[in-house]
Amino acid sequence: MQPIRYMLLALALACAIPTAGAVELNCRGPANVESFKYAWKLRGGLSWIAGIMFPTSGVGELKTTYPGAGHAIDSSLLITAPAGKSGFYAYETQIESTGRTLMTYHAYSWKDKSRKERTLFDYNSGMARMHKETPEKQWDKSDRIPSGPFHDVVSSIYYLRQSAATIHGPVSTSIYSDGKSYPVIVRPADHRVFTIGGQQVGASGFEIVDAPGGKKWPGGMKIWLSDDARRIPFRIEIIQSMASLQLDLQTIDSCAFMQASK
Secondary structure, three states: OOHHHOOOOOOOOOOOOOOOOOOOOOOOOOOOEEEEEEEEEEEOOOHHHHHHHOOOEEEEEEEEEOOOOOOOEEEEEEEEOOOOOOOEEEEEEEEOOOOOEEEEEEEEEEOOEEEEEEEEEEOOOOEEEEEEEOOOOEEEEEEEOOOOOOEOHHHHHHHHHHHHHHOOOOEEEEEEEOOEEEEEEEEEEEEEEEEEOOEEEEEEEEEEEEOOOOOOOOOOEEEEEEOOOOOOEEEEEEEOOOOEEEEEEEEEEEEOOOOOOO
């Protein structure tokens, strides 16, 4: 989460009213693609410092392609600068049908700064193979795959959507970020009601926090998912020391149905 040290990620359409129904969707686009469009902004007391280096608002898209049985699920989160300004931050991941993360990628370009990093997880050899690039150099590194279940930023969103119905208390897992694995705890958070297209929709909150006693993850995440079977992510917060990046759901463009666990 390289530049997310300067900004953090949250999805908000907030309202604190107690009930809601399922989301009615006017689907378009490919039948196997799911696309959520967001507006984002920096939040937090020190966000003005991050704003010196990066834009403080813009648009984003969380896109997932479900290719069918036996093939990896592709999911990405693209965050771009406001119209008229250049710059982006991108997350990409590939997820096996079993839920294992097969590939993680992140890249950014803001002003004169840019970086790319891709890690392929070879479970047969037990190795994670990383390739990194900046305008000045590129390099490769191999390391052991983390033991136990782990997720990157985007695959953790998919994991929470899949597992929301079964998470009733703290669950231990790991976050893989910048070539390192951090022990974290996933646990339920508060319940809220959000509004989209004139509809009020109940959403259950979940948070990912640093696990005590291990390597400290310099971050955090919160996400609110609709209570219906679609588990639509209305709010996501990625929390860092300086600020938080908040994404607010604006539209649902393509809506392939994600088969969440019951």
